[in-house]
Amino acid sequence: MSEITRSITEVDGRDTRRRAVRLEATNHExxxxGKTVAPKKFASGADAGFPFADLLFGLxxxxAPALGFAFPDWRGHLDDVYFRPDMSTLVxxxxxxxxxxxxYWLKDGTPVPLCPRNLTRKMTARLASLGYTATVAVEIEATVFEESVHEARARGYRDLTPLGGSAGTAYHLAKSHDWKAYMNAVADRLDAVGIEWEAWSDEDAAGQIEINLAPGDPIAICDAWARTRQIMxxxxxDLGRTVTFMAKPTAGYGQASHINLSLxxxxxxxxxAEEGxxxxxxxxxxxxxxxxxxxxSIVLPQITSYRRLVDLSGPPVTVSWGISNKTAAVRAVCGHPSYSRLEYRVPGADANLYLALAGVLAGVIAGLERKIEPPEPVTDMAWCMPPGVITRLPDTITKAAAALEEDLILRDLLGSEFVDYWVGSRRWEWMQFHTAGGDPYSELSPWESARYFELP
Incomplete structure (x- = not known):
């Protein structure tokens, strides 16, 4: 019996034969x-990999196929890329x-340049070459509604009823039983598959929740993030509800995916350091x-991502940092030998954490390698500042794409093949919005609800 087969059929001497194995990974969006395969098929293909059409990175x-920009050599004629399982994640x-x-890998054994997990691994390896390891934690925000997903679809994902009542105060404990039943069921499932969580609570918007995953290795945390969202x-x-990770699923508060990082x-x-x-x-x-x-562009990937960037509503809107300042884009937590860390507060709940973390690590690596000194920290509120006092974040998908295209640091570290393809796909998204029914003047257009409520 091969090691691959044994890992499926025997655990601590127990017969754990399964009728199927599900292959899982994110695309760039x-x-x-993934796909579900029989155990025999899994055992025969686990080393060589399982073929997937390259269209999974092109839709x-x-x-719809994203067009209007140059494809790399491995894309364009529906050739196969190969999924290789990480057996340490088998559950x-x-x-x-x-x-x-x-x-995802190419036939020649090189990683697919758009593969989010491989890009995160590339950055962790670069960080290790400098003598550092990273510990990461992520906050997952989502909104849960009373209606089933079928009813939500029938309504065009509009005018849904927030689960747990209309109260939108953070940390509210006066929630109805159905809200607690949902969260308890999520926690039970997380425990069952070995995902360590630290806390969950009511968030600002009605029906909104936040789950905090325990800190860990970058790749492991990204894997846990992907599986947690699937479990939710x-x-x-199962409970006849529906959940969304849109950056702004209603005209109210938005949703974030804050990344906490220490080295x-x-x-x-x-x-x-004692002094700060x-x-x-x-x-x-x-x-x-x-x-x-x-x-x-990477951490705010969709049209709706930018509707979240509103002064005084929670998200950062400026290129800023501060010590214990949650209005800044980067919050420094200092003075604790164990807990000193940086909180990167820009990502929306719709960000692909693998890519978001790869971009964050790239920025950290550049700062370490080039010894980049930051400007003075913001000591006041970083919202509502007069024009010209501080640079504001790009507020549209095309402005952010242009900033990424011109960023020589990210191009160098993440690779031009990824940057050019990503920028092209964001401009395609902008074109789809403006030609297929999106409304830039509404607080949230039906086009966005239809496109982003269920995916990503």
């Missing part, structure tokens, strides 16, 4: 994709079904700010 969220998803996460969807389906060197938190930010933290902040405008 953040959609969780937009409306299921029992449910009775009769195992699940495994993997990466499946639990909603360790020889087992010591390299961000800690360490030199390592300062340079990391410098790199993050130097790449902030370009990274907006």
């Amino acid at each position: 953040g959609s969780f994709l 937009d969220l409306g299921n 029992e998803w449910e009775p009769g079904l195992d699940a495994v996460i993997g990466d 969807r499946e639990v909603a389906f 360790q060197r020889d087992g010591v938190n390299a961000f800690y 930010p360490s030199e390592t933290m300062r340079h990391a902040i410098g790199g993050l700010l130097a790449t902030l405008e370009g990274n907006c």
